[in-house]
Amino acid sequence: MIYAIGDIHGQKQMMDHALDLIAQDGGDDAHIVFLGDYTDRGPDSAGVIDALIAGRDAGRNWTIIRGNHDRMFEYFVADGTCHDPAIKSGLSWLNTRLGGPQTLASYGIVPTGPAVFDIDDNGLEILRHLPTQDGDLTLEQLVTAAQKVVPQAHLDFLRDNPLMHRVDDLLFVHAGIRPGVPLDQQAEDDLIWIRDGWLDNSDDHGVLVVHGHTIVDQPTHFGNRIDLDNGAGKGHPLIPAVCDNGEWFILTDAGRAPIHRE
Incomplete structure (x- = not known):
């Protein structure tokens, strides 16, 4: 079986x-x-x-x-990648519909509201900031925070x-x-x-x-x-x-x- x-x-x-x-x-x-x-x-x-x-x-x-979601999370923590060419809607991983903010919350980076986006010429959501318990964080700040709290063992698991x-x-x-x-x-x-x-x-x-x-x-x-x-x-x-x-x-x-x- x-x-x-x-x-x-x-x-x-x-x-x-x-x-x-x-x-x-x-x-x-x-x-x-x-x-x-x-x-x-x-x-x-x-x-x-x-x-x-x-x-x-x-x-x-x-x-x-x-x-695919495991790879998106891994890529985000690695270098802040928020988009995959397979997602034709232009949604960012940091949109709750894809679920990135919920994942970050499980590691202690807790949103207090939805992400705020601009839309670029290609129709992609570009993060302006994500409201969190630690303030409104930019993409660079979110990646830095994620790299501090997501264990390397988790990233290795997702990758391997x-x-x-x-x-x-x-x-x-x-x-x-x-x-x-x-x-x-x-x-x-x-x-x-x-x-x-x-x-x-x-x-x-x-x-x-x-x-x-x-x-x-x-x-x-x-x-x-x-x-x-x-x-x-x-x-x-x-x-x-x-x-x-x-x-x-x-x-x-x-x-x-x-x-x-x-």
């Missing part, structure tokens, strides 16, 4: 509950694949990362995949997690794959960001792709892929899943239930 947990987005209590459901179903040594996006939007990104590092270092049978994990005919990845491209030639940006050309593709990829990144009303089996992002970052439940002898189920407080099929 192998278990999977979709996008956590700082929801530490939801993650703990999902892990409890897995332990009840498969025991403490169950193989669990985490599908990325541990940070942003939810209230306790720092606590999520602490717990994942602790489990990994304790030798738990966990595989922890890198997600693998982009995919294959077990037999299952491929676990954050967002998906580029159809028609060999698995060993997939681009990182596709693995953590892809939607266009992927979500509407019905090809047999030679593996069943298990991913998150794109919110669905409930974990869903689309034939060639399974989407496990149930929207925890927006306050919806975090629902773990299990593959047992080729059959997929979600785990609930009432036990297993067959995963929804399209």
